[in-house]
Amino acid sequence: MRVREALTAPARQLEAVSMTPRLDAELLMAHALGMSREQMLLSAMDAEAPAAFAALLARRLAHEPVAYITGRRAFWTIELEVGPGVLVPRPDSETLIDAAVERFGPRGPATILDLGTGPGTLLLAALDQWPQARGLGIDRSEDALAYARRNAARLGLGDRAELRLGDWGEGIEGRFDLVLANPPYVATDTDLPPDVADHEPATALFAGADGLDDYRRLAPQLPRLIAPGGIACVEIGAGQKQAVAALFGAAGLTVASRDDLAGVARCLVLANADE
Template sequence: MTIPDTLRAASVQLGVASDTPRLDAELLMAHALGLSRNDLLLRQRDLTVPPGFAALIARRLAGEPIAYIIGYRDFWTISLAVTPDVLIPRPDSETLIEAAVTHFVGRAPQSILDLGTGSGALLLAGLSEWPDAHGLGIDASPGALAVAQGNAERLGLADRATFHLGDWALGIEGPFDLILINPPYIARSATLAGDVLHEPDSALFAGAEGLDDYRRIAPDLPRLIAPGGMAAIEIGYDQKDAVSTLLAEAGLRVRALQDLAGHDRCLVATWPSSDGTA
């Protein structure tokens, strides 16, 4: 079969396992050929189906996430290596970077803290956005920190990014202009499906209500946010009120932003000014 025929057949196969079967088939074919997806699409009629493609399709049909199979995921303006040690970066999390870009319009944060850095996605996206900024990424997983450090080196950002093993903000001294936080927020009793079944539990679950880590993080934010700075915090679609209350009780002003699907996804926490505006 030609590559166009093989891609059509693979898309039909993957329709039972993926919401994006054609895209998955193209990404797996490009990976098997050692090409970018764009190169594959431009050259597909001149190429031969590689012998390893069928095995990649089988892995996807078994439920393994595309990002883990091909080993990378695009996020914001950068491409990140990912492994099963880290949560797969998602477009929803880009809402945090968008919030920061809006907050710092006309100026730039000089210091960035990323709590629960995982692959380094948020911190490295921020450093790529602001070339004069330096950042610190904290994670409780040595495996995740190794992935983040490798990403910083591949992106040429290692001289501005530092990664430490840690327990949220415990022992961290601030303040920081920008704090980025994507903690676990799924309730332990939740029924999961799809890619998350393959992702690390430690990056997903946070107690009976999904709020355990927010309760630990919120009290530390006032001492860590610099004057004029902000924290961008990812939340589950139904957690705006509960997490906003925790932040308000810590003395912070809070507003919510929606992701592309219209779900509440990011809480922006700032110091209230004397006139009551953020």
């Protein structure tokens, strides 16, 4: 069976587990073929469908995230290695990089701090955006930092990215032009889809009964970490803008917000009010 024919039935099957069934099927087929989705669509639709596709499809039908199956996830201008133990990068998080680009332009920040870097998502995207910048990524998970170090090396960014075990801003010396953070913000009793709840690390998702626990920890730390003229870009969950803005405002930060492509307030842009 040709690839184009072999995609039809699986795309219908995946409607039960995915909001993007055709895309999922194409990504898995491309992975089975050992090429990118774009290459497949341009040159391999009439090739023979590989036998390996069936096993990949079965894993997705069991709710395993596509990114874990393929081991890769595109984000901003880079592709990251991901897998069990790290949060899968979401397009919504690109809103933070958008906000930083709007603030700094092509000149960019000189120094970047990424709190809760995971597989290096925000830090490495920012370093790729601004080749003159240097950055520090902090995470409390050694597993996540192992992914981040491999990603930094593969992307040729290892000499500009320091990756360190830590707990948010505790013990960090110095101030940074750009601080990035995508903390956990899901309330503990939230019912998440199985591909998230059963596979992605709970420590990267849940943040107490109201989803605000990690913002409460970050708020008093950020003022001393933001350099004069600098900003912090912090991701928030849908409907959290008012509550999180109040926490950061009480810590002496000015607060602006930026919407994601769906029109949801997704990023708070913070600066020291007295600088």
